[in-house]
Amino acid sequence: METRIDFTQPQGLPGERLRRRFGAPREIFAAHALNEVRAVLEAVEAAARAGQWCLGFVRYEAAAAFDPALPTHAADGPLAWFAAYDQALPWADGEDAAQEAPAHVVWRSSLTRDAFDQAMAQIHEAIASGAFYQVNYTAPLRGTLQGSPQALFDALLRAQPGGYAACMDTGEEQILSVSPELFFDWDGKHILARPMKGTAPRGATPEEDAALAQELRSAPKERAENVMIVDLLRNDLSRIAEPFSVKVPRLFHTQALPSVWQMTSDVQATTRPGTRLVDVFAALFPCGSITGAPKVAAMRMIQALEPSPRGVYCGAVGVVRPGADGGIQATFNVPIRTVALRGAQAVCGIGSGITSGALVESEWREWQHKSAFVERASQPFHLLETLALEDGAWRHLPEHLQRLQDAAAHFSTPWSSQVTQCLDALAAEHATGLWRVRLLLDARGRASAEAFACAPTALPVRLQLADQPLSDRWAHGEFVRYKTTRRAHYDAFAPTDPAFFDTLLFNEQGEITECTRGNIAALVDGRWITPPLACGLLPGVGRAIALREARVSEAVLRLADLPRVQAWAFVNSLRGWLAAELKLPAQS
Structure with a gap:
């Protein structure tokens, strides 16, 4: 599997992206014990200052490497892993790495509804007792992959475009992350964190969609959840920030994703002179948006409720590259919307932040909405229109083409004149009679159509x-x-x-x-x-x-x-x- 990144540039121009692919790595840095994690991050920073690009991850279970009070389960893989590359090759839009057959995964949840309800009751009891005021509760989806990891990553990227995507292969494990959430972006002086808290489904119509976004922005429960994590991030950043430099320039921003609306806020700071990459991780890791607050108490509850390690999910995936004047530029996502593969076995975590105002039924539905991205990517499909062709003339063709084009935009499917060319050719071959036409558009924007004789329907x-x-x-x-x-x-x-x-x-x-x-x-x-x-x-x-x-x-x-x-x-x-x-x- 080819290593790739497709990252939004959070402090760049609107729409600016960092899209790169990589060949064979020059060196691998890996930590298998807690006392090795800091050394790996120091080696990564040194390599980036020397001109190399380093792509990798820090597992959620590495938390105690930065603060022994942060509890987790034992890790099931390297706590930190980075590959260093001499150069980053361009990756142009539309340039797909794989032309294999589409990937296919049937997912099953490891959590029953009864177990979810019981966990929610425990969380509400702990909040009521004052143990913490928010916890991020998660559980894995599990499945078996049929097809290649690269094909699955390509499908995931189409299903969840526009965020902070990366795929990498450690040899024993493949990480396919298409996270929409920024952990931090740091240029050695200025740092931006963009925690994501607050979720609503997308609407069935533009009017309903806009109403749901507005409801998300104004909902007291969602705003409270967001503010709790913003406050936690402000406190974390203050540990490495120059005095009075921590700011929140944007609060309660709604971001449209294919299956959900998400609320984000920006927290910025100027880091103190001499701050190192390892210091940034020591201050921020794990991101408060996937732990809860206070962080130590929330992580204790996570350890008690979740029976297995989270792994790379809820850790950090990112790139550290050469910056200006011999410095570095480090950008990491919070690896939600992330699939980990070992052989054919696939795991993808799903979760949400629980506060005192969280309703069990609403949170359960939120999990279903959040899992839609991986469901979309895991079974190949075509966009479909069924049209009537009568004596060589199309019935309601503009309406069908508009609906197909709307679907193509939603599913990030390329659109071209090939669609109408395909229909024109078919109409020329069926100049008389009534025909049922099945028009298909695949994930790469290739159109095909078939015509079938359409018999009258007996009424009623x-x-x-x-x-x-x-x-x-x-x-x-x-x-x-x-x-x-x-x-x-x-x-x-x-x-x-x-x-x-x-x-x-x-x-x-x-x-x-x-x-x-x-x-x-x-x-x-x-x-x-x-x-x-x-x-x-x-x-x-x-x-x-x-x-x-x-x-x-x-x-x-x-x-x-x-x-x-x-x-x-x-x-x-x-x-x-x-x-x-x-x-x-x-x-x-």
């Missing part, structure tokens, strides 16, 4: 009601909001009885959402309504046309409302508006 179509809700993990996730070939959550509800055309779905709140292959409309009290996107459904093109033409309006429809429905319609762009009948379960 018969629908069955799902026997259980579509879980919130899917209903409010990106694989419902955007149309892709990742459809297992829909396929599980597909009718097995050929008498039924499709299945009507509902969410965990008992709200009707959609069918597995189209949207739904219901006539209630003489008015046609369709569920709003916030209930968790695909924004279908046929649905959008019906709304635009005022044939329907949005309104929540609950299971309890079903007896009031006077008529049903199945709606999509391919079939149009189809009269439907819903078979309700027999009353017991």
Whole structure:
């Protein structure tokens, strides 16, 4: 696996990135005991001052190397590991390291819901007793990799772009980090920390998305969680800062990530003359955003609740390189959103900060939102549009292309004129008749399309009601909001009885959402309504046309409302508006 970094330049121009790849290392620095960690960091700083680039990590379990009072489990690998390189090679945008088959991982949580609830109860009890006021509680996802580590890193980078990404190989372990969180950026004089605390899901519409961001910025619980860690970082930085130089120039900044909104704040300082890299780590490590506050008490709770070492997750991953005037430039992330591989065995930690105001159900949902990045990257998929081609003319083509382009932007998929060229070629080959066209766009932006003869649909179509809700993990996730070939959550509800055309779905709140292959409309009290996107459904093109033409309006429809429905319609762009009948379960 090729070693690479793709780091935001936090103190550079907007959008400026440090993208480099590396060949064979000149030297390896590794610490396997606590008393070796400081020496490794000193060697890394010396190598960078001599002109080398050093890329590596410090494991969470190295904490006691800087403060013996910080408790952790025993490490399961080197406490610190860095590779030194004579040069950093350019890595251009779009230049992929691997052309292998996509990677595939099926993840399973090591934590049951019951165990999560019990841990939350213990945390709330400890907070109430005054042991600490925030703790960061985590648990690993585990899986087995099919494919190459490089292919998985490429997919992770597409799933979580724009942060502080690095991949490296120690020989026994591969670290694939796509963390959005900056630990610190230090040029030998000025230091910036950017702790990330506060999370909200992304919205189903631009309006809902903006409202969720505003709610995150103003929520007392989220702001309190952020301020607690800002205060901790201010205190940590003061240990190496010149007097009165610690500042907080930006507080409660919301950052849009693909699956969540995150809140960050900036803490800056001027370091004292003679400060070394090891001094920075001694003051800051581990980052307070992944421990809690006070740090020692929070880490005691972490050790008690979490049965295994965190590893590189929640430690630090970064690069130390030559700086100005013989100095150094050190940039480290907090390795959340990070996968560690040993052979085919993959581990990825997920967690959140717990305060007195944390609600169990909300925190559990936050974990699901945070794990979406690795779910996205771990199973290959294509973006999908299903279009009607009738006598050589496309039905609602602009709307389909806009929806596909929106999905491409969301999933960081390249977009080009190849999409329309592909459709033009297919239309020329099918000048007569009605065709169902399946348009696909892969992760590299390559388009393909197939046409299938489309037979008339017998009316009315018969629908069955799902026997259980579509879980919130899917209903409010990106694989419902955007149309892709990742459809297992829909396929599980597909009718097995050929008498039924499709299945009507509902969410965990008992709200009707959609069918597995189209949207739904219901006539209630003489008015046609369709569920709003916030209930968790695909924004279908046929649905959008019906709304635009005022044939329907949005309104929540609950299971309890079903007896009031006077008529049903199945709606999509391919079939149009189809009269439907819903078979309700027999009353017991």
